[in-house]
Amino acid sequence: MKEEKRKNRHIYWNPYFGGFLLGLLIIMTFYITGRGLGASGALKSGVVAIVHTVAPAHAESNLYYSKFIQEGESPLNNWLVFEAIGVLIGAFLSGTFTGRIKFSVQHSPKITSRRRLVFALTGGVLFGLGAQIARGCTSGAALSGMAVLATGGFITMLAIFGTGYVVAYFFRKNWI
Protein backbone atom coordinates (compact mmCIF):
# COMPACT_ATOMS: atom_id res chain seq x y z
CA MET A 1 0.00 0.00 0.00
CA LYS A 2 2.81 2.38 0.88
CA GLU A 3 4.52 1.74 -2.42
CA GLU A 4 1.25 2.43 -4.23
CA LYS A 5 0.78 5.71 -2.43
CA ARG A 6 4.25 6.85 -3.34
CA LYS A 7 3.56 6.01 -6.96
CA ASN A 8 0.27 7.86 -6.98
CA ARG A 9 1.85 11.00 -5.66
CA HIS A 10 5.01 11.22 -7.70
CA ILE A 11 4.22 9.64 -10.98
CA TYR A 12 2.52 12.68 -12.49
CA TRP A 13 3.25 16.39 -12.55
CA ASN A 14 1.93 18.66 -9.86
CA PRO A 15 -1.53 19.69 -11.20
CA TYR A 16 -0.91 23.41 -10.74
CA PHE A 17 2.32 23.12 -12.72
CA GLY A 18 0.53 21.25 -15.53
CA GLY A 19 -2.34 23.74 -15.43
CA PHE A 20 0.04 26.71 -15.56
CA LEU A 21 1.84 25.31 -18.61
CA LEU A 22 -1.49 24.49 -20.26
CA GLY A 23 -2.61 28.08 -19.61
CA LEU A 24 0.55 29.44 -21.26
CA LEU A 25 -0.04 27.11 -24.22
CA ILE A 26 -3.60 28.40 -24.63
CA ILE A 27 -2.33 32.00 -24.56
CA MET A 28 0.26 31.13 -27.20
CA THR A 29 -2.32 29.34 -29.35
CA PHE A 30 -4.69 32.32 -29.30
CA TYR A 31 -1.78 34.76 -29.83
CA ILE A 32 -0.56 32.91 -32.91
CA THR A 33 -3.72 31.52 -34.50
CA GLY A 34 -6.54 33.65 -33.04
CA ARG A 35 -8.34 30.46 -31.93
CA GLY A 36 -8.10 27.99 -29.09
CA LEU A 37 -7.26 24.32 -28.76
CA GLY A 38 -9.56 21.49 -29.79
CA ALA A 39 -9.86 17.74 -29.91
CA SER A 40 -13.26 16.50 -31.09
CA GLY A 41 -12.99 18.57 -34.29
CA ALA A 42 -10.20 16.34 -35.59
CA LEU A 43 -12.32 13.21 -35.07
CA LYS A 44 -15.22 14.90 -36.85
CA SER A 45 -12.91 15.56 -39.83
CA GLY A 46 -11.97 11.89 -39.69
CA VAL A 47 -15.60 10.77 -39.81
CA VAL A 48 -16.41 13.21 -42.64
CA ALA A 49 -13.37 11.94 -44.60
CA ILE A 50 -14.37 8.29 -44.15
CA VAL A 51 -18.00 8.84 -45.14
CA HIS A 52 -16.97 11.04 -48.06
CA THR A 53 -14.65 8.28 -49.33
CA VAL A 54 -17.10 5.42 -48.86
CA ALA A 55 -20.26 7.20 -50.03
CA PRO A 56 -19.42 10.54 -51.70
CA ALA A 57 -22.93 11.27 -52.95
CA HIS A 58 -24.44 10.56 -49.53
CA ALA A 59 -21.91 12.80 -47.77
CA GLU A 60 -22.52 15.69 -50.16
CA SER A 61 -26.30 15.48 -49.80
CA ASN A 62 -26.19 15.27 -46.00
CA LEU A 63 -26.72 18.72 -44.46
CA TYR A 64 -24.09 18.19 -41.74
CA TYR A 65 -21.23 16.49 -43.62
CA SER A 66 -21.60 18.91 -46.53
CA LYS A 67 -20.71 21.84 -44.23
CA PHE A 68 -17.19 20.40 -43.98
CA ILE A 69 -16.63 19.24 -47.55
CA GLN A 70 -14.94 21.56 -49.99
CA GLU A 71 -14.45 20.92 -53.66
CA GLY A 72 -11.02 19.40 -54.37
CA GLU A 73 -9.86 19.42 -50.77
CA SER A 74 -9.71 16.60 -48.24
CA PRO A 75 -11.66 17.18 -45.00
CA LEU A 76 -8.45 16.06 -43.28
CA ASN A 77 -6.65 19.16 -44.57
CA ASN A 78 -7.57 20.94 -41.38
CA TRP A 79 -5.72 22.69 -38.53
CA LEU A 80 -7.31 20.55 -35.83
CA VAL A 81 -6.29 17.30 -37.57
CA PHE A 82 -2.65 18.36 -37.51
CA GLU A 83 -3.01 19.48 -33.89
CA ALA A 84 -4.48 16.07 -32.97
CA ILE A 85 -1.54 14.30 -34.65
CA GLY A 86 0.67 16.48 -32.47
CA VAL A 87 -1.30 15.45 -29.36
CA LEU A 88 -0.62 11.79 -30.15
CA ILE A 89 3.10 12.50 -30.61
CA GLY A 90 3.33 14.63 -27.46
CA ALA A 91 1.53 12.10 -25.28
CA PHE A 92 3.65 9.32 -26.72
CA LEU A 93 6.84 11.26 -25.87
CA SER A 94 5.69 11.91 -22.31
CA GLY A 95 4.73 8.24 -21.94
CA THR A 96 8.11 7.17 -23.31
CA PHE A 97 10.14 9.31 -20.91
CA THR A 98 8.17 8.03 -17.90
CA GLY A 99 7.93 4.39 -19.02
CA ARG A 100 4.15 4.35 -19.29
CA ILE A 101 3.84 2.90 -22.80
CA LYS A 102 2.06 -0.43 -22.50
CA PHE A 103 -0.97 -2.11 -24.01
CA SER A 104 -3.39 -2.30 -21.12
CA VAL A 105 -6.98 -1.89 -20.00
CA GLN A 106 -7.24 0.22 -16.89
CA HIS A 107 -10.18 -0.57 -14.65
CA SER A 108 -11.27 -0.84 -11.05
CA PRO A 109 -10.47 -4.26 -9.51
CA LYS A 110 -14.22 -4.63 -8.88
CA ILE A 111 -15.07 -4.91 -12.58
CA THR A 112 -13.79 -6.99 -15.50
CA SER A 113 -11.81 -5.63 -18.48
CA ARG A 114 -14.70 -6.60 -20.70
CA ARG A 115 -17.15 -4.48 -18.72
CA ARG A 116 -14.67 -1.60 -18.76
CA LEU A 117 -14.31 -1.81 -22.54
CA VAL A 118 -18.09 -1.90 -23.13
CA PHE A 119 -18.51 1.17 -20.94
CA ALA A 120 -15.57 2.93 -22.64
CA LEU A 121 -17.14 2.43 -26.06
CA THR A 122 -20.59 3.54 -24.85
CA GLY A 123 -19.14 6.59 -23.14
CA GLY A 124 -17.31 7.49 -26.33
CA VAL A 125 -20.52 7.33 -28.35
CA LEU A 126 -22.30 9.61 -25.86
CA PHE A 127 -19.39 12.05 -25.66
CA GLY A 128 -19.08 12.21 -29.45
CA LEU A 129 -22.79 12.92 -29.80
CA GLY A 130 -22.76 15.55 -27.04
CA ALA A 131 -19.69 17.28 -28.46
CA GLN A 132 -21.41 17.70 -31.83
CA ILE A 133 -24.57 19.09 -30.25
CA ALA A 134 -22.62 21.54 -28.08
CA ARG A 135 -20.31 22.45 -31.00
CA GLY A 136 -17.19 21.43 -29.10
CA CYS A 137 -15.83 19.31 -26.28
CA THR A 138 -14.03 19.94 -23.02
CA SER A 139 -11.02 21.48 -24.80
CA GLY A 140 -12.65 23.28 -27.73
CA ALA A 141 -15.82 24.58 -26.11
CA ALA A 142 -15.20 24.67 -22.37
CA LEU A 143 -11.47 25.35 -21.90
CA SER A 144 -10.77 27.53 -24.94
CA GLY A 145 -14.13 29.26 -24.49
CA MET A 146 -13.38 30.17 -20.88
CA ALA A 147 -10.00 31.62 -21.92
CA VAL A 148 -11.80 34.36 -23.87
CA LEU A 149 -14.74 34.55 -21.42
CA ALA A 150 -17.15 33.05 -23.97
CA THR A 151 -20.53 32.56 -22.29
CA GLY A 152 -21.02 29.28 -24.15
CA GLY A 153 -17.74 27.98 -22.71
CA PHE A 154 -18.91 28.55 -19.14
CA ILE A 155 -22.33 27.02 -19.83
CA THR A 156 -20.85 23.90 -21.46
CA MET A 157 -18.31 23.52 -18.65
CA LEU A 158 -21.02 23.76 -15.98
CA ALA A 159 -23.27 21.33 -17.88
CA ILE A 160 -20.50 18.72 -18.25
CA PHE A 161 -19.24 18.84 -14.68
CA GLY A 162 -22.66 19.44 -13.09
CA THR A 163 -24.15 16.42 -14.87
CA GLY A 164 -21.03 14.43 -14.00
CA TYR A 165 -21.62 15.01 -10.29
CA VAL A 166 -25.33 14.20 -10.61
CA VAL A 167 -24.76 10.84 -12.32
CA ALA A 168 -21.50 9.88 -10.53
CA TYR A 169 -23.42 7.88 -7.92
CA PHE A 170 -24.81 5.47 -10.53
CA PHE A 171 -21.39 4.71 -11.99
CA ARG A 172 -19.52 4.36 -8.70
CA LYS A 173 -18.97 0.61 -9.02
CA ASN A 174 -16.96 1.16 -12.19
CA TRP A 175 -14.52 3.55 -10.56
CA ILE A 176 -14.22 3.19 -6.79
Next chain:
Amino acid sequence: MGPLLPNELIAIEWNYVIAILIGIAFGYIMEASGFSSSRKLVGVFYGYDFAVLKVFFTAAVVSVIGLYYMDYLNWVDITQLFVQPTYLSAAIIGGMIMGVGFLTGGFCPGTSLCAVAIGKIDGMLFTVGLMIGIFVFSELFAVFEPMFERSNLGHITMVDTLGISPYWIIFGFTIIAVVVFALSDIIREKVKKVFY
Protein backbone atom coordinates in the same frame (compact mmCIF):
# COMPACT_ATOMS: atom_id res chain seq x y z
CA MET B 1 -0.29 43.16 -32.96
CA GLY B 2 -1.57 39.64 -32.46
CA PRO B 3 -3.14 37.29 -33.33
CA LEU B 4 -0.19 36.67 -35.63
CA LEU B 5 -1.51 34.33 -38.32
CA PRO B 6 -4.81 36.14 -39.07
CA ASN B 7 -2.92 39.44 -39.29
CA GLU B 8 -0.32 37.83 -41.57
CA LEU B 9 2.60 38.57 -39.25
CA ILE B 10 3.57 34.92 -39.79
CA ALA B 11 3.32 33.41 -43.26
CA ILE B 12 0.27 31.16 -43.59
CA GLU B 13 2.49 28.28 -44.76
CA TRP B 14 3.56 27.85 -41.13
CA ASN B 15 -0.01 27.14 -40.09
CA TYR B 16 0.18 23.33 -40.00
CA VAL B 17 3.73 23.26 -38.61
CA ILE B 18 2.49 25.38 -35.73
CA ALA B 19 -0.56 23.10 -35.38
CA ILE B 20 1.63 20.04 -34.90
CA LEU B 21 3.97 21.83 -32.46
CA ILE B 22 1.07 23.15 -30.38
CA GLY B 23 -0.48 19.66 -30.46
CA ILE B 24 2.74 18.08 -29.22
CA ALA B 25 2.89 20.50 -26.29
CA PHE B 26 -0.83 19.93 -25.56
CA GLY B 27 -0.46 16.14 -25.61
CA TYR B 28 2.70 16.22 -23.54
CA ILE B 29 1.18 18.43 -20.84
CA MET B 30 -1.99 16.32 -20.63
CA GLU B 31 -0.15 12.99 -20.44
CA ALA B 32 2.41 14.26 -17.94
CA SER B 33 -0.44 15.60 -15.76
CA GLY B 34 -1.99 12.13 -15.70
CA PHE B 35 -4.84 12.71 -18.18
CA SER B 36 -4.17 9.42 -19.96
CA SER B 37 -5.59 7.63 -16.90
CA SER B 38 -9.39 7.40 -16.76
CA ARG B 39 -9.35 6.55 -13.07
CA LYS B 40 -7.38 9.69 -12.32
CA LEU B 41 -9.75 11.79 -14.45
CA VAL B 42 -12.99 10.63 -12.83
CA GLY B 43 -11.44 11.01 -9.37
CA VAL B 44 -12.79 14.56 -9.45
CA PHE B 45 -16.37 13.19 -9.27
CA TYR B 46 -15.67 10.92 -6.29
CA GLY B 47 -13.32 13.20 -4.40
CA TYR B 48 -10.23 10.99 -4.41
CA ASP B 49 -8.25 12.94 -7.03
CA PHE B 50 -8.83 16.55 -8.05
CA ALA B 51 -6.13 16.75 -10.74
CA VAL B 52 -8.66 17.50 -13.50
CA LEU B 53 -10.23 20.34 -11.58
CA LYS B 54 -6.86 21.84 -10.64
CA VAL B 55 -5.27 21.56 -14.09
CA PHE B 56 -8.42 22.74 -15.86
CA PHE B 57 -9.14 25.78 -13.71
CA THR B 58 -5.49 26.78 -13.33
CA ALA B 59 -5.22 26.73 -17.12
CA ALA B 60 -8.45 28.74 -17.50
CA VAL B 61 -7.37 31.39 -14.96
CA VAL B 62 -3.82 31.69 -16.34
CA SER B 63 -5.01 31.95 -19.94
CA VAL B 64 -7.78 34.47 -19.35
CA ILE B 65 -5.53 36.70 -17.22
CA GLY B 66 -2.73 36.41 -19.77
CA LEU B 67 -4.88 37.17 -22.80
CA TYR B 68 -6.58 40.18 -21.22
CA TYR B 69 -3.21 41.47 -19.99
CA MET B 70 -1.77 41.13 -23.49
CA ASP B 71 -4.81 43.01 -24.79
CA TYR B 72 -4.14 45.75 -22.21
CA LEU B 73 -0.52 45.96 -23.42
CA ASN B 74 -1.75 46.09 -27.05
CA TRP B 75 0.08 42.87 -27.90
CA VAL B 76 -3.07 41.14 -28.99
CA ASP B 77 -6.48 42.43 -30.03
CA ILE B 78 -8.93 40.49 -27.88
CA THR B 79 -11.82 41.33 -30.22
CA GLN B 80 -10.08 39.39 -33.01
CA LEU B 81 -9.91 36.18 -30.97
CA PHE B 82 -12.50 33.54 -31.79
CA VAL B 83 -15.46 33.41 -29.42
CA GLN B 84 -17.75 30.49 -30.19
CA PRO B 85 -21.44 31.36 -30.64
CA THR B 86 -23.62 30.54 -27.66
CA TYR B 87 -26.52 28.30 -28.58
CA LEU B 88 -28.14 28.08 -25.19
CA SER B 89 -30.13 24.83 -25.41
CA ALA B 90 -27.51 23.01 -27.51
CA ALA B 91 -24.73 23.99 -25.09
CA ILE B 92 -26.71 22.72 -22.10
CA ILE B 93 -28.07 19.51 -23.69
CA GLY B 94 -24.75 18.68 -25.38
CA GLY B 95 -22.89 19.37 -22.14
CA MET B 96 -25.22 17.10 -20.18
CA ILE B 97 -24.75 14.24 -22.66
CA MET B 98 -20.99 14.79 -22.44
CA GLY B 99 -21.22 14.65 -18.63
CA VAL B 100 -22.89 11.23 -18.78
CA GLY B 101 -20.37 10.14 -21.42
CA PHE B 102 -17.52 11.25 -19.16
CA LEU B 103 -18.69 9.09 -16.25
CA THR B 104 -19.50 6.16 -18.53
CA GLY B 105 -16.31 6.19 -20.56
CA GLY B 106 -13.85 7.92 -18.25
CA PHE B 107 -12.33 10.17 -20.88
CA CYS B 108 -13.04 13.22 -22.99
CA PRO B 109 -11.82 13.48 -26.61
CA GLY B 110 -8.42 15.09 -25.91
CA THR B 111 -7.58 12.81 -23.01
CA SER B 112 -8.65 9.68 -24.93
CA LEU B 113 -6.12 10.59 -27.64
CA CYS B 114 -3.44 10.68 -24.92
CA ALA B 115 -4.58 7.28 -23.68
CA VAL B 116 -4.41 5.92 -27.24
CA ALA B 117 -0.86 7.22 -27.61
CA ILE B 118 0.38 5.25 -24.59
CA GLY B 119 -1.44 2.04 -25.50
CA LYS B 120 -4.60 2.11 -23.36
CA ILE B 121 -7.10 -0.17 -25.06
CA ASP B 122 -10.02 1.42 -23.19
CA GLY B 123 -8.89 4.76 -24.65
CA MET B 124 -8.89 3.26 -28.14
CA LEU B 125 -12.46 1.99 -27.75
CA PHE B 126 -13.55 5.36 -26.37
CA THR B 127 -12.07 7.04 -29.46
CA VAL B 128 -13.87 4.61 -31.76
CA GLY B 129 -17.01 5.39 -29.78
CA LEU B 130 -16.48 9.12 -30.33
CA MET B 131 -16.41 8.58 -34.07
CA ILE B 132 -19.57 6.45 -33.90
CA GLY B 133 -21.27 9.20 -31.87
CA ILE B 134 -20.26 11.83 -34.44
CA PHE B 135 -21.48 9.53 -37.22
CA VAL B 136 -24.85 9.02 -35.48
CA PHE B 137 -25.27 12.76 -35.00
CA SER B 138 -24.45 13.50 -38.65
CA GLU B 139 -26.75 10.79 -40.02
CA LEU B 140 -29.61 11.94 -37.79
CA PHE B 141 -28.81 15.63 -38.27
CA ALA B 142 -32.35 16.35 -39.47
CA VAL B 143 -33.67 15.10 -36.11
CA PHE B 144 -31.20 17.15 -34.06
CA GLU B 145 -31.25 20.26 -36.22
CA PRO B 146 -34.13 22.19 -34.59
CA MET B 147 -32.53 21.79 -31.14
CA PHE B 148 -29.03 22.37 -32.58
CA GLU B 149 -30.04 25.71 -34.11
CA ARG B 150 -32.37 26.95 -31.37
CA SER B 151 -31.68 30.01 -29.16
CA ASN B 152 -28.60 31.38 -30.87
CA LEU B 153 -27.32 34.23 -28.72
CA GLY B 154 -24.41 34.99 -31.05
CA HIS B 155 -20.71 35.33 -30.21
CA ILE B 156 -21.31 36.61 -26.70
CA THR B 157 -18.90 36.74 -23.78
CA MET B 158 -19.50 37.01 -20.04
CA VAL B 159 -18.94 40.76 -20.44
CA ASP B 160 -22.18 40.91 -22.50
CA THR B 161 -24.00 38.45 -20.26
CA LEU B 162 -23.17 40.04 -16.91
CA GLY B 163 -22.74 43.61 -18.16
CA ILE B 164 -19.69 44.35 -15.99
CA SER B 165 -16.01 44.99 -16.70
CA PRO B 166 -14.05 41.91 -17.84
CA TYR B 167 -11.44 42.67 -15.19
CA TRP B 168 -14.00 42.21 -12.39
CA ILE B 169 -15.18 38.96 -13.99
CA ILE B 170 -11.61 37.65 -14.17
CA PHE B 171 -10.96 38.78 -10.59
CA GLY B 172 -14.10 37.00 -9.36
CA PHE B 173 -13.33 33.89 -11.38
CA THR B 174 -9.82 33.75 -9.91
CA ILE B 175 -11.13 34.06 -6.35
CA ILE B 176 -13.66 31.28 -7.02
CA ALA B 177 -10.91 29.05 -8.43
CA VAL B 178 -8.66 29.56 -5.39
CA VAL B 179 -11.53 28.84 -2.97
CA VAL B 180 -12.49 25.71 -4.94
CA PHE B 181 -8.86 24.50 -4.87
CA ALA B 182 -8.76 24.91 -1.09
CA LEU B 183 -12.11 23.12 -0.68
CA SER B 184 -11.00 20.27 -2.91
CA ASP B 185 -8.00 19.63 -0.66
CA ILE B 186 -10.24 19.53 2.41
CA ILE B 187 -12.62 17.08 0.68
CA ARG B 188 -9.79 14.86 -0.49
CA GLU B 189 -8.51 14.52 3.06
CA LYS B 190 -11.91 13.20 4.16
CA VAL B 191 -12.56 10.81 1.27
CA LYS B 192 -11.33 7.23 1.32
CA LYS B 193 -8.21 6.91 -0.79
CA VAL B 194 -8.44 5.05 -4.06
CA PHE B 195 -5.32 3.56 -5.60
CA TYR B 196 -5.06 2.97 -9.29
